[in-house]
Amino acid sequence: MQKIAIVGVGGMGTVHFNNYAQINEAEVKAVVGPSEDDRQKAANWGVKIYPTVEELLVAEEVDIVDICTPTFLHVEHALKALNAGKNIIIEKPVALHEEDAERIFALASEMDAQVFVGQVLHFTREVEILKEAVRSEKYGKVLDAYFTRLTAAPNWVQGGWMFDKEKSGLLPFDLHIHDLDLIISLFGRPESYSFNAAGRKESEFKEHYRFNYNFGDLNVGAEAAWFNANYPFTACWRVYFEQGLLVKEEGLIFYPPEGDPVEFDIESEPKIETGINLPPTAMFYHELSHFIDCAEKGVTTDRMTKKELITTVEILEEIAGLQ
Incomplete structure (x- = not known):
């Protein structure tokens, strides 16, 4: 206990x-x-x-x-x-x-x-399936990947600290961190990266970013936004393999070169009320259960490494202009 x-x-x-x-x-x-x-x-x-x-x-x-x-x-x-x-x-x-x-x-x-x-995200079924596909090369090598995470600006945050760059790191650290963390866990440290950002002149922060991460022959793109619009939270990705396309939108579907698409079962239990602006989900239960189990056994987690976590912070620190 x-x-x-x-x-x-x-x-x-x-x-x-x-x-x-x-x-x-x-x-x-x-x-x-x-x-x-x-x-x-x-x-x-x-x-x-x-x-x-x-x-x-x-x-x-x-x-x-x-x-x-x-x-x-x-x-x-x-x-x-x-x-x-x-x-x-x-x-x-x-x-x-x-x-x-x-x-x-x-x-x-x-x-x-x-x-x-x-x-x-490491504790969701879709990411577990994606990691296994990338590491096993069951669909061949990855040729391209793109990750999208879009939402309305988080005006609901109490105290407004989220819009203070020195306190939150703004959009890169709040939103894009999920996708960059996943990208690094899948492909390692990028050899180089670039990004551009846009926003209204009157806004104190950039509202929309596009990112490109280069891994030699592989380029991985990403997009993240805090829109000045009543836009619902949307997170999706697609990964193009030599032998088909794996797409996460509402569900998770693999599109082979020929034949019917394959839909994966990514439902996970138990669905627990979050108490915030997220629907009931099992991902926090599986995350915290895993951490508790690791603590009971006195071992580190195998879902992410110190090196990956620090690399993510290092890159985001530069992107957010906090250096």
Whole structure:
């Protein structure tokens, strides 16, 4: 049984709490949140609440500190938890700067602690199928790939911190990070990359990006947007192999050179309410269950590597203009 403290009880903290409630090996002992809304939520959940991480770490015996605070607080909270000898689960991104990501992993190594980063796409059936197809070359080599992640600007974020480049990294770190993390896990570090961005003159941030990542003979494209439009969240990709096309839209379909398309079953249970603007899904349950299992066994995750996570931060730091 892993005893857990959740730091930050906003959107992602709520997602994680709802999923821990369904995981037998996990028990949320307490949460951290400074506001009256946070205290009310903790009361509804039936857990203790502390105003700071420091106070929680002194008062509670926990195994894992799960960090769901705004991005700019990740490093501070991660280092405090690691210095206390705790394993950490940290929502993406692990940090906004490569140097800070390195600091977190270095301290974890020194303290013999685990760092689990919430790059949740690795825990979806479609990504598991895609990874297996790329690695086994069952459809031949990859010739081209394109990833798209589009949505309305996140004006729902409380406090407006998401639109402060120094606090969030803006669109690259909030949205494109999911696809770049996946691209790096599939193909490694790109030999080179380029991007362009567009946005309204009056906007304080770029609203639409196009990216190109070069892996020698392979070029991988991507697109991400925070539209100034009431556009529904849309995420899809297509990967062109020597022997057909694998496409993720509403479902996952492989189109061979001849014959009928093959549709994969990508449904996964249990579907758990998120409490935010995402429909019920199983991906957070499988992610957190995996992290809890790794912590119980004292092993690192095999779904992503430290090198991949730090490479993603390094590239996004340059794209976001944070260097």
